[in-house]
Amino acid sequence: MSARPTAALIVIGDEILSGKFVDENAGYALKELRALGVAVRRIEVIPDDLDEIATAVRAAADRFDHVFTSGGIGPTHDDLTMEGVARAFGVPVVRHPELEAYLRRYYGEHLEPRNLRMADAPAGAVLVPADHPQWPVTSMKNVYILPGIPLIFRRKLDAIKERFRHPEPFHLARVYCLGEEGTLAAALDAVVAAHPGVSLGSYPRIDATDFRVLITLEASDATRLSRAVDDLIARLPPGLFVRAER
Amino acid sequence: MSARPTAALIVIGDEILSGKFVDENAGYALKELRALGVAVRRIEVIPDDLDEIATAVRAAADRFDHVFTSGGIGPTHDDLTMEGVARAFGVPVVRHPELEAYLRRYYGEHLEPRNLRMADAPAGAVLVPADHPQWPVTSMKNVYILPGIPLIFRRKLDAIKERFRHPEPFHLARVYCLGEEGTLAAALDAVVAAHPGVSLGSYPRIDATDFRVLITLEASDATRLSRAVDDLIARLPPGLFVRAER
Numbered sequence: 001m002s003a004r005p006t007a008a009l010i011v012i013g014d015e016i017l018s019g020k021f022v023d024e025n026a027g028y029a030l031k032e033l034r035a036l037g038v039a040v041r042r043i044e045v046i047p048d049d050l051d052e053i054a055t056a057v058r059a060a061a062d063r064f065d066h067v068f069t070s071g072g073i074g075p076t077h078d079d080l081t082m083e084g085v086a087r088a089f090g091v092p093v094v095r096h097p098e099l100e101a102y103l104r105r106y107y108g109e110h111l112e113p114r115n116l117r118m119a120d121a122p123a124g125a126v127l128v129p130a131d132h133p134q135w136p137v138t139s140m141k142n143v144y145i146l147p148g149i150p151l152i153f154r155r156k157l158d159a160i161k162e163r164f165r166h167p168e169p170f171h172l173a174r175v176y177c178l179g180e181e182g183t184l185a186a187a188l189d190a191v192v193a194a195h196p197g198v199s200l201g202s203y204p205r206i207d208a209t210d211f212r213v214l215i216t217l218e219a220s221d222a223t224r225l226s227r228a229v230d231d232l233i234a235r236l237p238p239g240l241f242v243r244a245e246r
Numbered sequence: 247m248s249a250r251p252t253a254a255l256i257v258i259g260d261e262i263l264s265g266k267f268v269d270e271n272a273g274y275a276l277k278e279l280r281a282l283g284v285a286v287r288r289i290e291v292i293p294d295d296l297d298e299i300a301t302a303v304r305a306a307a308d309r310f311d312h313v314f315t316s317g318g319i320g321p322t323h324d325d326l327t328m329e330g331v332a333r334a335f336g337v338p339v340v341r342h343p344e345l346e347a348y349l350r351r352y353y354g355e356h357l358e359p360r361n362l363r364m365a366d367a368p369a370g371a372v373l374v375p376a377d378h379p380q381w382p383v384t385s386m387k388n389v390y391i392l393p394g395i396p397l398i399f400r401r402k403l404d405a406i407k408e409r410f411r412h413p414e415p416f417h418l419a420r421v422y423c424l425g426e427e428g429t430l431a432a433a434l435d436a437v438v439a440a441h442p443g444v445s446l447g448s449y450p451r452i453d454a455t456d457f458r459v460l461i462t463l464e465a466s467d468a469t470r471l472s473r474a475v476d477d478l479i480a481r482l483p484p485g486l487f488v489r490a491e492r
Binding site for chain 2: 014015017018019020021022026027030031034039040041042043044045046047048074075076077078107111112114115149151152170172180181182183184185186188189192199200201202203204205206207216218
């Protein structure tokens with residue numbers, strides 16, 4: 001089995017950092033990528049600034065299998081993502097003939113000269129077909145450049161997402177407990193040590209009615225996960241186990 | 247007038263990156279800090295990993311006036327924030343006598359030895375009083391270490407936030423237009439060039455009923471902002487102005 005692919009999400013937009021809009025795209029991409037078996041390892045929200053974009057994209061493209069950017073690809077002064085991605089890879093921005101053809105078809109006689117900025121892409125960019133809406137997704141190496149408008153972001157990600165699917169999904173189990181984290185910590189440590197490949201998380205919930213701590217267990221291997229859940233339940237101090245979901 | 251303070255938010259937690267919980271803390275901190283006149287310049291969501299935490303905290307502490315972390319400060323194996331912050335500043339983690347006293351008071355006879363991990367802090371850390379809940383916020387240089395549980399995160403941030411207030415609030419205006427961004431771009435460019443200190447954003451909204459593009463203008467100086475709004479309205483192509491909010 002090939003290693004599980006990793007991803008980073010980079011949300012580009014002063015409008016998010018200034019609180020004018022709440023980002024919906026990172027959450028959507030996270031959920032979809034995870035369902036495909038992709039491990040999202042980092043989310044960044046950064047300003048509409050050329051250096052910030054270039055630095056963030058470069059770092060993420062080096063470290064992760066896939067990088068998805070959101071926002072900054074329209075025709076106005078604050079749309080700097082294409083130039084930022086180009087700078088990340090040390091290439092110029094060039095007019096892409098195929099994108100220009102898409103734009104001319106889409107706008108017809110209403111094409112403003114300025115709209116042609118949306119035909120610009122880093123030199124060497126590849127167009128990934130995305131039937132709906134009207135034009136493809138521009139990618140540069142392992143970076144996929146998506147628009148910020150949530151409806152269009154979702155459509156475009158949906159159109160290209162199957163190419164990122166990993167054969168092994170994530171397997172997740174939940175164990176609900178009474179007590180508090182300090183009382184459970186020794187059992188958790190023992191399970192972490194005895195079950196490599198299974199990652200455990202521990203989350204106190206002060207507003208839950210029938211439990212106090214949620215323990216999550218996650219693995220790529222379902223059998224291994226099941227063994228770790230059994231072991232955890234056996235190791236919990238008496239009377240603290242409430243229920244398990246697996 | 248002193249320069250407007252900047253901030254970064256670092257959300258630490260596999261549970262967010264794996265989609266088990268939706269982060270609420272970054273959005274809350276963003277809104278509160280902004281209302282205080284603090285410019286949030288970056289949000290990062292990173293895993294429960296020592297190197298990731300140390301690297302992210304170090305970079306943010308160097309670049310921004312204030313850094314706020316969320317999560318990873320409980321007593322279990324996945325709570326690595328204190329150690330990560332210590333590593334960011336090249337200091338050891340030490341038991342903090344005042345925190346230990348708080349914990350002993352809070353837990354009384356129910357104190358598990360493991361809970362004492364929550365009395366650990368980077369050497370040189372300072373405790374910021376936060377009357378409610380029971381113990382203070384640990385800070386290290388310009389980094390404020392907040393818990394991940396949303397209710398407690400909010401309480402603690404609320405308890406310390408006034409210390410970050412800047413005398414000059416942000417001033418924001420909105421101009422609603424018809425047309426599309428390509429048609430508006432020249433007017434926007436002209437306003438950007440003519441009004442330094444005013445930042446413009448342009449946001450197409452495909453689901454709005456009476457407008458197509460929202461233009462936001464923002465400045466620290468209310469008079470300057472007002473002039474830029476007047477200028478923008480005058481420069482818009484005929485028939486595209488819908489309304490302004492200022």
